[in-house]
Amino acid sequence: MSFQPIVIMGVFAMDLAFRTPVMPAWGETLRGADFRMGPGGKGSNQAVAAARLGGDVYFISKVGNDNFGALARQTHRSEGVHADFLFESAGSSTGAALIVVDEARGENAIVVVPGAADELTLQEIDMAERQISSAACLMTQLELPLPLVEHGLKVAQRHGIPTILNPAPGCALPDSLLELCDYLTPNESEATALTGLPVQTWEQAEHAAEILLARGVRNVVVTLGDRGALVKNTQLTARVDAFNAGRVVETTGAGDALNGGFAVGLSEGMDVVSAVRFGCAAAGISVTRPGTAPSMPRRSEVDALLANGRCG
Ligand code: RIB
Numbered sequence: 001m002s003f004q005p006i007v008i009m010g011v012f013a014m015d016l017a018f019r020t021p022v023m024p025a026w027g028e029t030l031r032g033a034d035f036r037m038g039p040g041g042k043g044s045n046q047a048v049a050a051a052r053l054g055g056d057v058y059f060i061s062k063v064g065n066d067n068f069g070a071l072a073r074q075t076h077r078s079e080g081v082h083a084d085f086l087f088e089s090a091g092s093s094t095g096a097a098l099i100v101v102d103e104a105r106g107e108n109a110i111v112v113v114p115g116a117a118d119e120l121t122l123q124e125i126d127m128a129e130r131q132i133s134s135a136a137c138l139m140t141q142l143e144l145p146l147p148l149v150e151h152g153l154k155v156a157q158r159h160g161i162p163t164i165l166n167p168a169p170g171c172a173l174p175d176s177l178l179e180l181c182d183y184l185t186p187n188e189s190e191a192t193a194l195t196g197l198p199v200q201t202w203e204q205a206e207h208a209a210e211i212l213l214a215r216g217v218r219n220v221v222v223t224l225g226d227r228g229a230l231v232k233n234t235q236l237t238a239r240v241d242a243f244n245a246g247r248v249v250e251t252t253g254a255g256d257a258l259n260g261g262f263a264v265g266l267s268e269g270m271d272v273v274s275a276v277r278f279g280c281a282a283a284g285i286s287v288t289r290p291g292t293a294p295s296m297p298r299r300s301e302v303d304a305l306l307a308n309g310r311c312g
Helices: 042-052 067-079 122-126 129-133 146-158 188-195 202-214 254-267 272-286 299-308
Strands: 006-009 013-020 034-040 057-064 086-089 094-102 108-115 137-141 163-166 219-223 228-232 237-241
Touching (some): 006 254, 013 108, 034 042, 042 067, 042 137, 042 254, 057 067, 067 094, 146 163, 202 219, 237 272
Parallel strands (some): 006 057, 137 163
Antiparallel strands (some): 013 034, 228 237
16 A cells, blocks of 8 residues: 555564563562563564555664574564665674563563664665665664664655654754654653653643754654654644553553554655554554564554454
8 A cells, every 4th residue: 555665774673571560679580470572673663563554664774693683584574574674794693672561551661782783884774775765754763873863864864755763762862863853753751851851741742842843853743652642843733642442461562553653654645643643543453462563453453443443
């Protein structure tokens, strides 16, 4: 259904997810309730989400010559994500993430090590310039080193291709980088990291978005978990409600589902609010399942949720 390709630059990480009733303290050993291992990494999750939703996706990254790298390739092959720009490091390991999931609420805490992805080079990004120049959009996150993020956004901007920065994990960013963003999609804590202000309510999200617009971003989408997302640009302010698609099992990867869906929406010519609504529907389904990449919904499920409020 998607007309032009979507180029996503980011990290693949092997997710090691532990469910536990409480967080261990330093020096403490806890018996967990469950363990799962599976494909993750924000960029890769977004690529899988976008592909399952109908996008023609190219993923730019680097993995190691190891079992986790092989799983990255197998995942992308089976999901139909183009691996032309998935480079391989001779010496470094594929990224990995430790995910602690709160057994009762499904909330998470994550430590991610990008591994080989940290060795992606500017030249390797340039090798994808032809795909970027004909893409519907380029999307990236902050798991890659900042100079790579900046370079990717600049290549897209040079060709007039819309850029999406999902500023996760959150950190302060210079205006020079924000000016490269057509769309910036922080969650509450990332919006706080960017502005230094508390972002918990719709009003606070709107204030943070105003600040980010003044600093050079063209469109801000502040995601607010189970409440939905605020969309703001110089023409409009809109609240998009979250979707309730069932019991919340795990929220890890929900932001990636939203961003993947958002990119697909834009690639199909949806306006920014409709594209965010499409992304919110994808996120609403993903939280009803465990895991990150494996929890991403199919197009038919999102279409059904949007049409009748149910995904099956
Ligand atoms: O957004 C969720 C992702 O963050 C996980 O898959 C983990 O790998 C970390 O990168």
